[in-house]
Each structure stands twice: as structure tokens, then as C-alpha cells.
Amino acid sequence: MTEPLVRVAGAALAYRDRRVLDAVDLVLDAGEILALLGPNGAGKTSLMRLIAGRLAPQAGTVRVGGHDPFRVRSARRGIGWVPQEIALYPRLTVAENLGVFAQLAGLGRRERTGAVAEAMALTDVAEAAGRPVGLLSGGYQRRVNIAASLMCKPGLVLLDEPTQGVDLTARAAIHAVLGRLRQEGTAILIATHDFAEAERLADRAAFMAAGRIVREGTLADMLAELRQGVPEREVALTLPAGPAADQALRHAGFAPSHSPLVWRAAPGVGRVLDGADLLDALRAQAVPACEVRVRAPGLEALYLDALAGDPAALRAAGAAR
Structure with missing residues (x-):
């Protein structure tokens, strides 16, 4: 070798x-x-x-x-x-x-x-x-x-x-x-x-x-390996989620990601709706959502998953973006 x-x-x-x-x-x-x-x-x-x-x-x-x-x-x-x-x-x-x-x-x-x-x-x-x-x-x-x-x-x-x-x-x-x-x-x-x-x-x-x-x-x-699962989903917000929006996002299977304006769903978690329906459902619950991204997972998803066990590192990753 x-x-x-x-x-x-x-x-x-x-x-x-x-x-x-x-x-x-x-x-x-x-x-x-x-x-x-x-x-x-x-x-x-x-x-x-x-x-x-x-x-x-x-x-x-x-x-x-x-x-x-x-x-x-x-x-x-x-x-x-x-x-x-x-x-x-x-x-x-x-x-x-x-x-x-x-x-x-x-x-x-x-x-x-x-x-x-x-x-x-x-x-x-x-x-x-x-x-x-x-x-x-x-x-x-x-x-x-x-x-x-x-x-x-x-x-x-x-x-x-x-x-x-x-x-x-x-x-x-x-x-x-x-x-x-x-x-x-x-x-x-x-x-x-x-x-x-x-x-x-x-x-x-x-x-x-x-x-x-x-x-x-x-x-x-x-x-x-990552792309064998369901597509990656993110919700982009126009302003940080308040208590009601926070609860609605978490109920839909999302969690804060690298930024308070981006919430990310773990693959296979939460209600499976297409992007337009999910956006409508969240807005109906007063979530300040401007965009839902549905895409094949990429390197960023690997990165965030790798840092998921270290909250301080994840916050630092968001600050660097």
C-alpha cells in the first residue's frame, strides 16, 4: 500500500x-x-x-x-x-x-x-x-x-x-x-x-x-448516502420567529439552523408537504416565512449534521456564513 x-x-x-x-x-x-x-x-x-x-x-x-x-x-x-x-x-x-x-x-x-x-x-x-x-x-x-x-x-x-x-x-x-x-x-x-x-x-x-x-x-x-433519503427542506424567514411561529415551525418538524432566519427539517421528520403547500400552511399560522427550499441535500447538510452535536460550533458556523 x-x-x-x-x-x-x-x-x-x-x-x-x-x-x-x-x-x-x-x-x-x-x-x-x-x-x-x-x-x-x-x-x-x-x-x-x-x-x-x-x-x-x-x-x-x-x-x-x-x-x-x-x-x-x-x-x-x-x-x-x-x-x-x-x-x-x-x-x-x-x-x-x-x-x-x-x-x-x-x-x-x-x-x-x-x-x-x-x-x-x-x-x-x-x-x-x-x-x-x-x-x-x-x-x-x-x-x-x-x-x-x-x-x-x-x-x-x-x-x-x-x-x-x-x-x-x-x-x-x-x-x-x-x-x-x-x-x-x-x-x-x-x-x-x-x-x-x-x-x-x-x-x-x-x-x-x-x-x-x-x-x-x-x-x-x-x-x-445522504441523498438516498428524502429531499432537504429549509424555511427562510423575513424576521426571527416569535413564540407562536417557533411553536408552529417545531410542530412541522423544523429546528433553527445556522441562522435565526433559517429553519431546517431533519430528513424524514415532520409533515411531508410540497414547498408551496408548506409555505401556505406556515403563513396561515403567522410564521413570517418568505421561502421554502426543497432540494437534494448537499455539502452544507453534511456540515450541519457533523456539527449538530456541538451547539457552540453550530452557532459559530452560522456567524461565519
Whole structure:
């Protein structure tokens, strides 16, 4: 059996006596994309920092290519780290920025030109090579941010919310970059709050809450199992439910979800009405319902189910949406 490119076993980490990672196990194969999902404070970024070799676990082990990335410099050279923040020099051009990162990565003068050109081609930013980064759109800056991590042709790229705050066109361009990386056999670990993004890109998903991975598996298998049941139903409200509306919603089989304006029915629970009839029935009971959504369950349903046993994590998930 082939050893995975990344293996995290029993990893634990605490900051100032507050445990942020607790007995985390995770594997990632070459050429695979794993989406890491969880509310703010779940431990996603801390786990990625362990894998990047920026931190050492206080218990357990982290191995990338069989080596400890915190202690082995050559292992870190094979890892591309793309933080959530734009880590670029705004007054330098795209090419100058990448030249700086190539130098920081230890590439010699002759190697840098080729590495910069390859990274710009892969991320499709070559046309902006001579423009200062600070004058580029947010989407372009995020692609250059990714390009800066590719100087040593890493076999593993870690991305923390790479499409946060960009428009749909920029998002599609970033997804295309990740698709090209995967075609080249690069393993990708991506932390995201975007369920559609994770469904589109990922082979597997891992859900985190309170420093633990609470569910993990192949995305296709988890969704196929979930979709064997009845469709997912949600009620969207125009304002939070008062006592009477709260009682009516609960009687119909709904419970508060990630937001006080969204109530969700567990599959198979409650009266089975089509969307229009359910909307009429709830409005007749003075529920301020504006929409009933009936759809095949998706990644968001898996996420909410995974966090259902942790009310604090579920509230945090709603706040992050």
C-alpha cells in the first residue's frame, strides 16, 4: 500500500493553555484535493500551519513525504503555503514580487527567471507581470498570492480561504488554477467556508469543530448516502420567529439552523408537504416565512449534521456564513 503524501497522527496543539487541536488524524494523497470545513476557531488554520511546518505539534506527529516538515527544511521546500491574507509587496510588480519569493525560497539567479515565468503561466497572471500588485484587483492579487507559493514546484499546496472576497469571475479563475495544479499531481488542502467551492473542487472533505475532525470521507460517498433519503427542506424567514411561529415551525418538524432566519427539517421528520403547500400552511399560522427550499441535500447538510452535536460550533458556523 502506497504511503500518503501527508499523514497527521494524533496531533495536538494548545495556545496559552487553550487547546486548539485535539488528537487530529488526517491523510492526503498526491493529486488529491481535500476540503477542510469548520466554523471560525475550529482549528483549521492551526492544522494547516502544522502541515506547513510553521508550528510543531505538542503531541502526535506530522509527516509530509515521510519527513517532519517542522524539522526538515527540504520537506518544507516541497510545500506551498498560501495564507488568507495577501502576503505580497503592493509597490512591486507581479514579476518583482515573484522574484523576491523565488530568492527567499533559495533559488539561484538562473533558476529564478524560469520559476517566475512558470508560476505566472500556471496562475494565468503573465499579462500583469509589469504592473504593481497594489493596483490589481482582489482576484488577481489572490492568484499572484498562489503563484508566490509555487517557486519550488511544491508537491503539496495549502490554501486558507483562497477565494474570500472575490467575485464570481475571479473565483472561477482561481478554481482553474487549482485544477491545473491537480492535473500536475499536486496535492491540495483547502480551508473554505464556500460549500459550492468545496463540492466543485474536492475529492474528500473533513469537518472540524473544537479542534477535532468530527467527520471525514470521500465527498461522493458521503453525498450519495445522504441523498438516498428524502429531499432537504429549509424555511427562510423575513424576521426571527416569535413564540407562536417557533411553536408552529417545531410542530412541522423544523429546528433553527445556522441562522435565526433559517429553519431546517431533519430528513424524514415532520409533515411531508410540497414547498408551496408548506409555505401556505406556515403563513396561515403567522410564521413570517418568505421561502421554502426543497432540494437534494448537499455539502452544507453534511456540515450541519457533523456539527449538530456541538451547539457552540453550530452557532459559530452560522456567524461565519
